[in-house]
Structures are given as C-alpha cells and as structure tokens.
Amino acid sequence: MSAGALPGFRDFYPESFSQRSWLFDRWRHAARGFGFQEYDGPPLEPLDLYTKKSGDEIVGQLYNFEDKGGRAVALRPEMTPTVARMVASKANALRKPVRWFSMPQLFRYERQQKGRLREHFQLNVDIFGEADVSADAELLAVACTVMRDCGLGPDDVKARVSDRRLLSAILRGLGVPDEALSAAFGAVDKIEREDQVALVKRFTTAGVSEEVAVKALAMVRASDFDALRRDFAGHAEVEEALTRFDEYRALLTAHGVIDYLQLDLSIVRGLAYYTGIVFELFDAKGEFRAICGGGRYDNLLQALGGVDMPALGFGMGDVVLGELLKARGKMPLGSADVDVWVAPVTAEFRRSAVEVATALRRVGARVETPLRDQSLGKQMKAANAAGARSIVFVGEGLRDRGEVEWKDLRGTEGTQTVIPLARLTDAVKAALAATP
RNA sequence: GUGGCUGUAGCUCAACUGGUUAGAGCACCGGACUGUGGCUCCGGGGGUUGGGGGUUCAAGUCCCCUCAGUCACCCCA
Structure with missing residues (x-):
C-alpha cells in the first residue's frame, strides 16, 4: 500500500468529484430558491474564535498550530463563529432578515468513524434578525427541500423537531426546579443511549424526585402533541409553546414539507447554545447518524459579537448524506460524459x-x-x-x-x-x- | 484519548494443520482489428502479502510492536 491521503481525508477522483458537484448543485439550488445568498469566509481562523465560544477543551478536537507570525490559528471546525463575526460587524448595514448560506470545508481532529471524517463539506444555512416562528419554519423547509431535490421523500427521511422552550415548560410544569433544568436536559439528550435507571439517576442526582423523573421521561418518549395539550391545559407557558408550534406546523404545511415533520422532544442538540426550536434530520430506517442538525440560537451573536440579534441555522454535512444517497440508490454514478x-x-x-x-x-x-x-x-x-x-x-x-x-x-x-x-x-x- | 474487529494486485477474493517462483475474476494497456462501437479470443503490465521485529530448516499463515481501515465509547459545532 502506498501512502494515501491523511487519515480522515478524501481524494476526490473524477467519479466521486462529480457526485460531490451533484450534491453541491442541489444544496445551492435549494438555498437560492428561498432567496438565500452565498458567502464564504477564511478556512483558517484565529484559535480564540473557537475557544471563546466553546472553551479550551475544544482545542483537542481542532487542527491548530502556530503560524510563522506567532499567531495561534486553527482550521475552521464550524462556520457559525465566522458568520456571526461577519454579520455582527456589519449588523446595522444589512437588510434584515439576513438570509445567508455557505458550503465550507470544515476540519476536526478526531478519530474517524462511520459518517465522521476529519474533513467534510457542510451546507450552512442561517437567518439573522428574525424572531418570528416563520423563520424557523422556513429554515426547516430549506433542509427538507434539499432532501426532496435529492430524491429523498418523507418515507426516506424524518425531521425530528423539538422546542427547548416547550421542553422547559413541560419540565417546570411537572415540578422540575430551574436549577435542575440543565441536568434534566442532559438526561433527555441521552434518552436513546442510556437505560431507564441511569436516566432517572440523572434527575434524582439533581434533586428531582423519581416520580417526576419517570413522568418526564415518559412524556418525552411519547412526544404526543394532543396528550400534552390535555395534560397541561391551563398551563400558560406550555400552551404558549404549543400555540407557537401550531403556527410552525401550519407554515410547514404551506411550505409543502409537513410530511417530514415528527415531534420528538428528545432532540436537544447537545447542551449547546440553542434556545428555541431545534431539529435533526434522520433517515427513516435509522441506519445513519443525523444528516442535518440545527435550530434557533438567539443569544449567540450577543455572546460572540456583542450584537443582540435573534438567529437560527442548520448545518448539513456531505458525508452522512452521501452515504444515505448511495445506500438508497439516489446518487448518480458519476460516469464520464462527453457529447x-x-x-x-x-x-x-x-x-x-x-x-x-x-x-x-x-x-x-x-x-x-x-x-x-x-x-x-x-x-x-x-x-x-x-x-x-x-x-x-x-x-x-x-x-x-x-x-x-x-x-x-x-x-x-x-x-x-x-x-x-x-x-x-x-x-x-x-x-x-x-x-x- | 480508550476498546473490539480487519489488513494479500486499482477492485472483489483464493492460497490445506506453516512447505516450490503468492493465483483468479473484474479493471487497465496492447494485439487479432489503419473506414465503424458494446461481443469474443490472445497477450502484457502490475505485489516489499500495510510496515518493522521475532519464532522456525521454512512465515501470506504463528507471536509482538507499529501504521492504516472499520465499528463503538468520548464529543458533537
């Protein structure tokens, strides 16, 4: 065996390059169809752009080094800090809402596994400056439109959607104290990976009774919209979140993508910076990792750029989506082609x-x-x-x-x-x- | 960073309990075929058996290390 590409990096031979182009065409076409404008930023950024947001632990997962001018730099692992900086520094000059997309190549220093390499391309779609739920609906509609344009219908792909505000309201309604909310979110996030005993323990350790924990976990597992409406009738916070969700669903119907939707309160998206509706796209058979993930992060621009602006967005990588498309026979072969x-x-x-x-x-x-x-x-x-x-x-x-x-x-x-x-x-x- | 499994030609795989010069199909190149394709036939190039060390008269095969792939954990932007 001769030395190939570095671990986790890919050589794109003409066949796979044409598949990559095919996918990029669909990404670009879907985003532009909603009036999003394409941008890009530098692939190499100051290291502290990422440590500021995620802490020093992030460095272990970055390609970072010192450049010849003594600057601590890193290959970009995500696009959000870059776009947040770009938007924040021209915030007053941009027509709102800002609808931008990008297709950056991103890097992370991690051991590779199925669907995760050390380098990938990711469609990033973001909306800045709009707090209304219509922006959330449009964002998911873009993601679903990509699926449809790739030949993946609601039978192939599901958009599992939750709302952190709804989940908080339910937990509080059940009697989970505010200081235990973070632990409760953590437990919900692990609902598919850990057994019931371990999950309940996460609650009780945080000072929540076992009874409440069991009830909360059951409600999250059921994710039954109508049942929630009944169980929390008269509870203002839950009803407000449900009403918002009704509007969200009505808009998704208008966008023609409602069939992709699946309410799933276990979608938390880590413990990151999300503040509202969050979603992940999965293949319906559950064979692959998430195809796409995103949601609302209204406080992030304030934290990163000092500009108070609501924001939401998603990232969709080429690796998992490519694997799924190949497995379902939806990816063109990429054979040579002259006229x-x-x-x-x-x-x-x-x-x-x-x-x-x-x-x-x-x-x-x-x-x-x-x-x-x-x-x-x-x-x-x-x-x-x-x-x-x-x-x-x-x-x-x-x-x-x-x-x-x-x-x-x-x-x-x-x-x-x-x-x-x-x-x-x-x-x-x-x-x-x-x-x- | 931790652990499981796997490494033989570009690809898919052979090679008996360790035993001659590691084979086949596909792919590639050439020929049959210098005015008409997909077929067929013939031939050719291609391998440090991932790498290194060890055991043995003898290692693709057994042992150790390492590298890589793969899957899971961690993490998920």
Whole structure:
C-alpha cells in the first residue's frame, strides 16, 4: 500500500468529484430558491474564535498550530463563529432578515468513524434578525427541500423537531426546579443511549424526585402533541409553546414539507447554545447518524459579537448524506460524459478533426478527440468508454464535399447521417438542447 | 484519548494443520482489428502479502510492536 491521503481525508477522483458537484448543485439550488445568498469566509481562523465560544477543551478536537507570525490559528471546525463575526460587524448595514448560506470545508481532529471524517463539506444555512416562528419554519423547509431535490421523500427521511422552550415548560410544569433544568436536559439528550435507571439517576442526582423523573421521561418518549395539550391545559407557558408550534406546523404545511415533520422532544442538540426550536434530520430506517442538525440560537451573536440579534441555522454535512444517497440508490454514478467524439478516419485528417472539434466547442458541446493515431474501431471503443453520445467521422467527405458523417452512439444500432459541416454545429446544438 | 474487529494486485477474493517462483475474476494497456462501437479470443503490465521485529530448516499463515481501515465509547459545532 502506498501512502494515501491523511487519515480522515478524501481524494476526490473524477467519479466521486462529480457526485460531490451533484450534491453541491442541489444544496445551492435549494438555498437560492428561498432567496438565500452565498458567502464564504477564511478556512483558517484565529484559535480564540473557537475557544471563546466553546472553551479550551475544544482545542483537542481542532487542527491548530502556530503560524510563522506567532499567531495561534486553527482550521475552521464550524462556520457559525465566522458568520456571526461577519454579520455582527456589519449588523446595522444589512437588510434584515439576513438570509445567508455557505458550503465550507470544515476540519476536526478526531478519530474517524462511520459518517465522521476529519474533513467534510457542510451546507450552512442561517437567518439573522428574525424572531418570528416563520423563520424557523422556513429554515426547516430549506433542509427538507434539499432532501426532496435529492430524491429523498418523507418515507426516506424524518425531521425530528423539538422546542427547548416547550421542553422547559413541560419540565417546570411537572415540578422540575430551574436549577435542575440543565441536568434534566442532559438526561433527555441521552434518552436513546442510556437505560431507564441511569436516566432517572440523572434527575434524582439533581434533586428531582423519581416520580417526576419517570413522568418526564415518559412524556418525552411519547412526544404526543394532543396528550400534552390535555395534560397541561391551563398551563400558560406550555400552551404558549404549543400555540407557537401550531403556527410552525401550519407554515410547514404551506411550505409543502409537513410530511417530514415528527415531534420528538428528545432532540436537544447537545447542551449547546440553542434556545428555541431545534431539529435533526434522520433517515427513516435509522441506519445513519443525523444528516442535518440545527435550530434557533438567539443569544449567540450577543455572546460572540456583542450584537443582540435573534438567529437560527442548520448545518448539513456531505458525508452522512452521501452515504444515505448511495445506500438508497439516489446518487448518480458519476460516469464520464462527453457529447461528441470527433474521429479522424485516418491520420491525415487529424488537424481537420481538431478544427471540427473546435467548431463544436464554440457552440457549447463537450468534445473529445484522440491525441494519437488510432484505428476507427479503437476510437469507437474509446468514444463509448468516454461516455460520448455521438461520434463525428472526419475524412475524404469533408475534404471533397464539405461533409462529415455523424453517428448516434446511444442504443445498439446507432443511426448515421451524412451532413454538411456547416449544418453540423446547429444540429449538435439542437441535440444538446433536446437532451440536457 | 480508550476498546473490539480487519489488513494479500486499482477492485472483489483464493492460497490445506506453516512447505516450490503468492493465483483468479473484474479493471487497465496492447494485439487479432489503419473506414465503424458494446461481443469474443490472445497477450502484457502490475505485489516489499500495510510496515518493522521475532519464532522456525521454512512465515501470506504463528507471536509482538507499529501504521492504516472499520465499528463503538468520548464529543458533537
């Protein structure tokens, strides 16, 4: 084995590069469809941009080093601090709400495992300056639209959605004291990973009774909207959160993505900076890690940039999504693809063939010609291997009468027509338009 | 950072309880085939058996270390 790429890093050969491009096209198309504008920032940032937000422990998971000017720097592990800085420093000049997206390559120094490498591309979609629930609905709609554009419907992918305000209200309504809320969130976050005994213990350690703990866990597991409405009738805080959620659902219906929605109060998104509606996208069979995660983080800009502005966003990586698309047969194969192969029938027509190829390229065709003398049989094979849709034979006909032979390579018995060179370019152009 | 499993050609895999020069299919290149493709046939290139050390008359095979892959833990931006 020769030395390959560094652990957790990928070589993109043409086949996988074209799959990557296919995915990027869908990301970009979906985000732009909602009026989001694309931006980018530096891949290398000051280290303290990340330690300020996440503490020094984060350094163990970063690609960081000292540059030649003695600055402590790191390859970006996430986009949020960068975009927060960019928005904060021009906050007053930007039309609100700010709808931005980016497709950065991100890095983390971690042992790789399924769906997690040391480098990946991530679609980042953010909205700044809008506190209304309509922004939350639009954000999820973008994520679901990406799924749909990739051929993944509500039967393939579920958006598990919770609201931290709703969860807090329920917990408080059950009698969990404020100082135990953080521990309770921690327990809810582990609901799929730890057994009941361990989960209950997280509550009791924080001073919550076992009875309340059991009840809270059951409610989170059920995540039953109607039951919550009944159980907490008259409880203002819960009702307010439920009303907000009703509006959220109505808007998702209007966006045409309601079928993806699945209320799931166990979605907490770590113990990070989220403040409102949070969500994660999963494949319906549960074979993969989360495809996408995000939510509302109204206090983050204040903490990072000193600007008080509500914000929400999500990140969607290319690795898990790519694995899912391949597993479901939704990812195109990424085979080679040219429109026309121009074949000199003998060596003496090499230059004529190049001239014909040049004329075809000028009308937008992807054209390949052989770089050395080859028999026609060889060229036919090569043209097929190159994925060419048609082949143009350049020989005596062009020299004597200004004509070439144009043959369709698709199908088993391609039709072949004699056509004046002057008309070939238009014919190829028309064929291109007909079969995109 | 911790632990389990796995490393033979570009890919998928063979090679008896340790025993000759590590094989096959696919892929690639060439030929049959210098005016017409997918097929077929023939040939060719390609390996430090991941690397290093050890045991043995003899190691792809057994042992140790290391590297890499993979899965889980931790963490999740």
